[in-house]
Amino acid sequence: VFLSSATASQKRLLMAARRGFLTEQGDMYLPQLAIALKASTQRRSVIRTFTPAQQQAFLYCLLGSEPFTQEGLRKLTGISAAGASRALSSLSEAALIDYRVGGKTGRKREYFVPNKTELFRKGKKLFGNPIKSCRNEAPAPEDPALVSGLSALAQKSDLVPPLKPIVAIGPAGRTDENASIEKIGRACVVQRLSYDPSPFAENGAVDPFTMLMTINEDDERISMALRKALGGYSWYED
Numbered sequence: 618v619f620l621s622s623a624t625a626s627q628k629r630l631l632m633a634a635r636r637g638f639l640t641e642q643g644d645m646y647l648p649q650l651a652i653a654l655k656a657s658t659q660r661r662s663v664i665r666t667f668t669p670a671q672q673q674a675f676l677y678c679l680l681g682s683e684p685f686t687q688e689g690l691r692k693l694t695g696i697s698a699a700g701a702s703r704a705l706s707s708l709s710e711a712a713l714i715d716y717r718v719g720g721k722t723g724r725k726r727e728y729f730v731p732n733k734t735e736l737f738r739k740g741k742k743l744f745g746n747p748i749k750s751c752r753n754e755a756p757a758p759e760d761p762a763l764v765s766g767l768s769a770l771a772q773k774s775d776l777v778p779p780l781k782p783i784v785a786i787g788p789a790g791r792t793d794e795n796a797s798i799e800k801i802g803r804a805c806v807v808q809r810l811s812y813d814p815s816p817f818a819e820n821g822a823v824d825p826f827t828m829l830m831t832i833n834e835d836d837e838r839i840s841m842a843l844r845k846a847l848g849g850y851s852w853y854e855d
Contacts, residue, residue, distance in 0.1 A: 626715045626731070664711045666745040669788070669812040670696055674704035675740045676817050678714050679852060680824055684727035685714070693816045713739055733852035737826075747810045747830050749788065755804035756784060757791035763815065764822040765808055766831040767839070772822060773846035776838065781806050785823050785831060787813030825850060 628640075639645050667675060673694045678685050681693075690701040705728055708714045713736055716726040730736050756762040762784035764772060771778035785808045786792070792807060808831055817824035823831065825847055832839065840855075847853040 624716055624718065625712070626717070664707060664743050667740075667743050668704070670700045670704040671707060672744060672747065672812045673816070674701070674708055675713070675736075675744065676824060676826060678708065678728065678730050679733060679736055679740065679826060680817055683729045684717075685729065686725070686727055694813065695816075734854050737852040738854055741830075744830060745811075747812065747827065748808045748833075749811050750809045752807055752809075753781070753804060754807040755793040756786065756807060757793050760786070760791045762786045762790065762805070762807060763818050765814070765828060766806075767834065769822040769828040770832060770839070770842050770846055773825075773828075774842035775845070776842040779806075783808065783831075785810050785814050785827070787815065789813070825853075 631637075637645075664671070673696065674690055677690050677693060681689075685705065687698060687701045687705060690696070690705060691698055694701075696704070705714070705716075705726070709716055709728065714728050714730050716728045719725055719727055763769075763786075764782065765785035766783035767776065767779050768783040770776050781804075783806045787810055790809065790813075810827070810831075814823045814827050817827065819825070822828065829843065829847065832843075844855055
């Protein structure tokens with residue numbers, strides 16, 4: 618079979634059925650000779666740490682429902698069409714997600730997640746620290762922050778909440794610049810994240826993955842609370 622274009626999943630299906638193929642890019646599978654060759658010009662991208670756009674694309678695929686598209690990511694997060702395309706393509710090239718080609722023109726990519734637990738496990742290693750700064754501040758009244766970190770975990774479990782509430786804002790989020798020292802002293806711990814968490818917010822709190830990544834303490838009581846809070850998600854792995 619000659620394929621002008623083929624996704625990784627299509628090639629896996631053909632190999633499982635022991636059907637030989639040759640792609641325009643130079644990939645070849647000859648089941649009679651048990652030979653599978655990959656074009657030397659194809660290179661799998663290496664991601665060391667997610668960019669903010671890749672972080673949002675990862676959350677979109679981990680937390681959402683298929684199919685995942687460039688348009689869907691763009692509409693949800695507000696990033697540019699080019700940024701959405703690059704972010705999803707990079708996750709696919711790194712074998713974190715896969716895609717099918719369809720649409721009216723036969724060129725539209727619809728992404729899917731073969732295994733969300735694997736996506737969670739690999740993505741957690743590549744996600745990086747989303748917290749860019751962490752200060753005692755007062756969020757701007759007109760720009761409410763989302764509960765995050767241990768405060769979000771306390772809402773989802775029996776964990777005692779921290780004395781000072783922890784909230785998160787995006788890189789463009791505002792704080793109350795006119796707040797007095799006394800007000801700031803009574804205010805929140807504000808985590809400024811590398812990406813905007815609001816598209817994935819749940820009931821005034823950050824999404825469950827962001828909650829996990831904004832907790833910078835580790836002990837048995839926190840581990841137990843995390844298992845209780847995240848155990849209902851099919852992708853979660855302790």
